[in-house]
Amino acid sequence: MCLAIPGKLLERFDENGLSMGTIDVNGATTRACLEYVPEIEVGQYTIVHAGFALKIIDEAEASESLKLWQELIESGAFDIDEELPSPDQI
Amino acid sequence: MKSFLPRTRYEGLRMKYIDEYRDPALARKILDAIGRKATRRWTIMEICGGQTHSILRNGIDQLLPEQIELVHGPGCPVCVTPLESIERALVIATRKEVIFTSFGDMLRVPGSSSDLFMVRSQGGDVRIVFSPLDALRIARENPQKEVVFFAVGFETTAPANAMAVYQASREGIENFSVLVSQVMVPPAMKAILSSPANRVQGFLAAGHVCAIMGYEEYEPVAREFNVPVVPTGFEPVDLLAGILETVELCEAGRAEVVNRYGRVVSREGNLAAKQTIAKVFEVTDRQWRGIGLIPASGLGLREEFSRFDACKKFDVAHIHADESPLCMSGSVLQGVLKPDGCAAFGRECTPQHPLGATMVSSEGACAAYYNYHRTFDSL
Ligand code: SF4
Numbered sequence: 001m002c003l004a005i006p007g008k009l010l011e012r013f014d015e016n017g018l019s020m021g022t023i024d025v026n027g028a029t030t031r032a033c034l035e036y037v038p039e040i041e042v043g044q045y046t047i048v049h050a051g052f053a054l055k056i057i058d059e060a061e062a063s064e065s066l067k068l069w070q071e072l073i074e075s076g077a078f079d080i081d082e083e084l085p086s087p088d089q090i
Numbered sequence: 091m092k093s094f095l096p097r098t099r100y101e102g103l104r105m106k107y108i109d110e111y112r113d114p115a116l117a118r119k120i121l122d123a124i125g126r127k128a129t130r131r132w133t134i135m136e137i138c139g140g141q142t143h144s145i146l147r148n149g150i151d152q153l154l155p156e157q158i159e160l161v162h163g164p165g166c167p168v169c170v171t172p173l174e175s176i177e178r179a180l181v182i183a184t185r186k187e188v189i190f191t192s193f194g195d196m197l198r199v200p201g202s203s204s205d206l207f208m209v210r211s212q213g214g215d216v217r218i219v220f221s222p223l224d225a226l227r228i229a230r231e232n233p234q235k236e237v238v239f240f241a242v243g244f245e246t247t248a249p250a251n252a253m254a255v256y257q258a259s260r261e262g263i264e265n266f267s268v269l270v271s272q273v274m275v276p277p278a279m280k281a282i283l284s285s286p287a288n289r290v291q292g293f294l295a296a297g298h299v300c301a302i303m304g305y306e307e308y309e310p311v312a313r314e315f316n317v318p319v320v321p322t323g324f325e326p327v328d329l330l331a332g333i334l335e336t337v338e339l340c341e342a343g344r345a346e347v348v349n350r351y352g353r354v355v356s357r358e359g360n361l362a363a364k365q366t367i368a369k370v371f372e373v374t375d376r377q378w379r380g381i382g383l384i385p386a387s388g389l390g391l392r393e394e395f396s397r398f399d400a401c402k403k404f405d406v407a408h409i410h411a412d413e414s415p416l417c418m419s420g421s422v423l424q425g426v427l428k429p430d431g432c433a434a435f436g437r438e439c440t441p442q443h444p445l446g447a448t449m450v451s452s453e454g455a456c457a458a459y460y461n462y463h464r465t466f467d468s469l
Contacts, residue, residue: 033253061352066111
């Protein structure tokens with residue numbers, strides 16, 4: 001029930017006074033209510049739960065965090081070079 | 091060592107926001123970093139059943155350095171829906187005038203002597219829907235019937251369930267009602283942390299719950315109980331980055347909330363969704379299956395929407411039920427016992443013949459252990 005994966009908005013329409021959309025989730029299309037993401041545009045990615053789009057995926061943040069992880073790892077920043085606190089300090 | 095990253099049926103397709111977070115090389119590097127950072131043992135709980143499923147499927151629990159132990163939390167809605175709600179659902183679904191609608195994974199959850207599938211096989215009109223709006227559509231199309239939706243779940247289903255009720259009220263659809271068993275994560279975390287048996291030193295917070303509620307509400311929990319809380323996602327890189335952050339915070343003695351799921355989670359969450367939840371629901375005490383009553387841990391319909399309350403409409407509020415004494419799922423859900431520590435695990439209790447709800451849902455810890463091997467050495 002809680003495994004929502006990202007889908008891409010293909011089109012929007014109104015139904016019974018609610019803002020709805022067709023969403024492509026890995027090639028399978030599904031319908032979702034867009035009332036909670038009123039600013040979403042066709043082509044954007046969103047998380048869908050129980051038939052509702054709940055959050056537009058922040059593209060800038062997504063590529064930023066991936067880049068950051070890569071860089072941190074490649075720079076060796078994860079190597080132990082500072083003195084670690086001893087357990088009794090914690 | 092178990093190979094990392096499963097083959098999926100999508101293999102060959104590039105999937106945006108998924109493939110990058112399944113990159114084995116990146117995952118391996120984060121694993122190494124966790125190994126270097128962890129100077130002592132840490133016990134970390136992932137709250138969300140979806141994360142439990144992903145951790146076991148990807149073998150993350152086995153790839154982690156031995157100082158890091160993951161324990162699995164109560165965040166599976168199917169698992170914590172109390173027995174009395176199941177019994178009430180069964181009574182309502184049996185009625186001739188009712189079309190009973192539910193998310194599919196609730197149908198096999200055992201009540202004291204039956205389940206919704208059995209009601210269906212005996213002639214009950216029980217239908218699986220993916221959204222409460224589908225249930226509302228069925229009500230619109232069947233005005234001569236009473237359509238009931240089983241509104242279970244955590245904060246992730248609350249916006250959908252709230253909107254269905256709100257929309258029914260707006261459209262004047264009076265043959266629609268909801269059987270509400272809606273629960274919330276922060277009170278469950280506090281219950282776990284307050285228990286004398288608690289072993290949890292840091293939390294991975296459930297990414298999609300936080301997408302709606304934000305992570306603001308975890309800040310007082312982190313301060314009060316002196317534990318770090320790290321919202322993260324479901325893919326291996328998300329989970330490992332979340333674990334790395336939690337380990338770093340534990341090592342530094344910093345009881346803070348640090349978001350590791352920035353593409354989906356913000357501090358304040360989805361305000362429109364929170365508003366609709368607050369319009370339709372109010373906070374109530376709630377029974378949790380296997381755990382018992384947790385004060386102020388659930389949502390119930392506000393007075394203005396009480397005509398959509400299936401419990402009242404069908405007069406089933408008096409139905410109570412006791413758990414089977416065999417099932418240890420309460421301890422499993424609180425991270426005190428691993429599923430394979432239960433005497434019935436894999437013997438009397440299997441996904442084909444589940445004794446407890448944690449064996450029914452694929453997000454339940456017992457089913458995840460059964461399906462992904464963590465086991466049979468001792469059997
Ligand atoms: S293995 Fe079965 S009986 Fe044991 S705790 Fe899990 S669900 Fe309950």
